[in-house]
Amino acid sequence: MRRFRFVLVIGLIFATWQISSSFAWGGWIIQPVDSEGTVGHYTSIALDSSDYPHISYQDYGNEDLKYAWWDGKSWIIQTVDSEEAVGKHTSIALDSSGYPHISYYDETVRDLKYARWNGTDWIIQTLESEEAVGEFTSIALDFSDHAHISYGDWRKDDLKYAGWD
Template sequence: EDMPHISHSWGSELRYDYWDGEEWHIETVDEEGRYPSSIAVNSSDFPCIAYAHTYGLKYAHWDGNQWNIDIICGGLVDADRALIIDSDDRPHISFQNNECLEYAYFDGIDWNIEVVDSNGDVGRYAAIGLDSRGNPHISYYDDHPNYHLKYAWYGPDNDITLLSFTADASKPSAVNLRWSISADEGDDILGFNLYRRELKEGAIHKLRIRPKDVGEAPVRENYNSPLQRDNLPEWHKVNSTTITGTNPYSYTDTGVAENTQYEYKLEAVMGGDSGETLGTTTVETGEPASFGIVRLYPNPTSDIVNCVLRVPEPCEVDIAIYDISGREVSEERFSVENAGKTEVFLDISGFVDGVYTITAYLNNECESRRIVVAK
């Protein structure tokens, strides 16, 4: 929507400022976030911020209702860090920690941290980008004693590019996997291997900030997230012989259980005993069509919002609207007669100008989007 978003320190606090088309709004994200930060927005136009506290690295993101804060790691994290959000809305962060350049990324399950460069006092003034494969590229400064500008990147040495990798649970006990690649004729690809692991519930320690009423301080609480855990299971090879064929490729895995979430890893088999991991994908067997908000329009609006929903079956959907303080200002239930896409209309003619969050609820699922009311 071409609206500016700013993160900055104010005393000992981390603050977030944004322009809604009419005026600036200022929020306190974390009372312990005084150091310089890096901000990006995801596909829902929600802000995501990487920053440091006294001893360590933090990541805050707005989910439509509240700020959620991850404590990624401890250490002597310097003021220089950079954040980018990939096409799957997953964060990637480069930062200096104890005079080393480190790289942190969220894989959808857990945070992963790697030391990129530890040769000298390295990692200052870092900037990060992602290539078409989602691999990180980082520019940074090598301070004392070398005083060099450096560039680090991650990726294979050959020219294999994974164009697509999908998993479809068309049957409760079978998963159809499809992938396509782009490779130079000189690449010595003998075939592919597939690996599978089951994603079970677990938890890691996180910090959540609940929305506050006007004039009240943020409320912090510890909670366990079912989407994250300390230890992931081992990978198990799916195919007994190397998968060959023509591009695009396919394979059906019949060794899965119903109503279970799996992650798959695709490996290219190269000459000799070498192999290269090309990518991963996830699927849940027996999963119905997904639920969510497809589109809100017009946005900004003054009187009516058209809300396009996607539902897996005939159902009743609750839609709530929250103002910028997190206070619910409207709630309505809609009966949907058919699965797929449907459109409902929300009357916001009585709302004052500002930014609002629309959240759709179906059973234990919900999705949020922001709208701007401007009259």
Template sequence: VDNTNKVVKFGWCEDPECRVFQARTIDTAGQAGQHTSIILGRDGWPVIGYYDNAESHLKLAHCLDPHCATFERSTVDDSGNVGWYTSMALGADGNPVISYFDATRRGLKFARCANPSCSSARVTTVDIGGVGLGTATVVGADGLPVIAYWDFLNDDLKLALCTRPDCARATLLVIDRQGAVGSNAAMTLGADGNPIISYHDHTGGALKIAHCADRACTDVRISVPDSNGSVGWHTSIALGADGLPIVSYYDDTNKDLKVLHCGDASCNGAAP
């Protein structure tokens, strides 16, 4: 989001170090572009999900070329104040799926797009009652979505294991309830295909990692790889070339960006 001009922008790098950078405006509707997320669609072109603050709706822009010179824009959900904390992935059919927060109903919602531009979507409420901030979505090899999110009413980290591609049915689990935990969650699938979640422990001022040892998350292994000061804010997680998690996060004590390369899937014994 361009906060000065209140527009949505898309930018791309023209060299590996991003020393040459270009940007293009995607939406000028006014105060649009908060809570953005981006993926590459099945056509290899960018898909951008975002919250339109002026209309309080969830929107999506599907680029029709690599630099988004042309694009299709659609409103995915307009049923109240919806679209905060978007997270996107590709569904088993190659179309976008999006998890996000419904501020009107204080719940977690999920949209399964019927086409690349999401001009038609199946929208479901996954969980409700003070939940759904800081969502993170992945789709497993079985084609079923998994959503990590913060239960801000109880200060817990929760996980929704969808049993249908549209997430109309899901198994809801509390992954961590030790203290005030679960904000700033990010998620990837490990080399074993099971969820690995990085998140902030507000009580301990720490970065935490939760690794599901099985697909149903009946066995969850939690580690605290960094608790040196107030750390673990605004996490992002991906798998490295060695198949082990790499986590970036903010160190609020030293005002630094930190990167952690885990020594195993559960991030035990790792050091930033």
């Protein structure tokens, strides 16, 4: 009988430890990143080597492409492109230096655009300027930090690819 009680007590201790340790690993942390106006449309996220999040998104109220990243203490926010109605369908990737590369749609002229941070400034390019291209973008970087982008051509109902040669 003593042995049964001992095994039962050990079993209860183990079960309690298992349940409490599963909660000790944490849960979701929810916090505002940018709350200035109507923001947070068309988001995309990437993690850097410190597991800090970097987010591209559209400021819908101003129709700008914005970029936010966590520096370990607070959120830093930049406007990347504010040329008319931009920033839809963003996709973000980080290069080997931790610099962001963002593909996105320019709704005003209906083009595919690409922005990258060079450590000092945002370099912005229009990659394809035929009408109605560049929606639903997705970006990835290769081992040389060259961008590869898939996107839709609404006019032709085609899937397209753009890659640095």
